[in-house]
Amino acid sequence: MSRIHDEHRQLWRHTRNHLETRLAHTGKRSSLTGERPKGLPMFFAVEAALGLTARLTGLYQRGLRNARTVALTPVDFTFPHLPPAFDGYTILHLSDLHVGTVPGLLDALPAVLSRVAADLAVITGDFQTFGEPSAPETAHMLAPVMAALRPADGILAVLGNHDRADLVEALDPLGVRVLVNEAVTLTRRGEHLHMVGTDDVFAFHSPAAEAALASRHDGFRIALVHTVDLVDPAEQQGYALYLSGHTHGGQVCLPGGRPVFTALDYHRHLAKGAWRHGRLQGYTSTGTGSSAPPLRFNSRPEVALITLRRGATLRTP
Secondary structure, X not given: OOHHHHHHHHHHHHXXXXXXXXXXXXXXXXXXXXXXXXXXXXXXXXXXXXXXXXXXXXOHHHHHHHHHOOEEEEEEEEEOXXXXXXXXXXXXXXXXXXXXXXXOHHHHHHHHHOOOOOOEEEEEOOOOEOOEOOHHHHHHHHHHHHHOOOOOOOEEEEOOOOOOOOHHHHHHHHOEEEOOOEEEEEEEOXXXXXXXXXXXXXXEXXXXXXXXXXXXXXXXXXXXXXXXHHXXXXXXXXXXXXXXXXXXXXXXXXXXXXXXXXXXXXXXXXOOEEEEEOOEEEEEOOOOOOOOOOOOEOOOOEEEEEEEEEOOOOEOO
16 A cells, blocks of 8 residues: 555544544534434334334244345446446445344345346445444454455445444455545546545544545546435536445335435435436445344345446436
């Protein structure tokens, strides 16, 4: 790594550690609009009530089975300015693995992933849950899952609001390159695709995240951000695609898949699936894992297989 890269990482780590310490001591997260409570008391009360109700009604095992049944979701996005060399390029999108929360999930995932061929894999944060398991243990538990991924252009990831800073180095031996307010350029036949990844801005926001988006202002760009919080600057700066997670698609939804809780401060209408925001196209994963209680109703966990297409006009998937 270059000296400039090392200095960038050191500065980021100093800021991230400060924000993590403040969150732990004060219960306040750093968001785009300033300090906010770590979580909504009503949300935690409903979460506890949901788990109890599911047990009392006999629905707990059904919800747990739902959380272990990961769907493969094919999604096509069409762009008029996609470099021809990347027409048909495939991106396997995972998010919100929440290692250790859903019993049996990590055992089932390798078989699902090994059957999917993709050019690139991306993971949009929340490997952990409130910083647990530890970074070394999280990496150890994830090793078989990451080994099942064999994309030609590797595995890129960003951190989520549940992840801790030391996870970056722990994932590196698994072949996972975590982008912390950084960009990487993929090249095919002399043409380029720029991937820009930011640190989480839901709980650990710093101006460096917006600066990372602004650092690339040319070419075909894809943003990797844990939440949809940065869609406005990404759209204004001409990004083509925005990939995120965080919401779990609601995890427990009303019939028809309507989320009750999205855990978003704003842009709640972008809480799941494919969307358009001005000129920007995007995808919000329903999550590959689940948080506590490890149950899902009317919201399946997923791995999205995104295919980039070159076309004369934009179309919404």
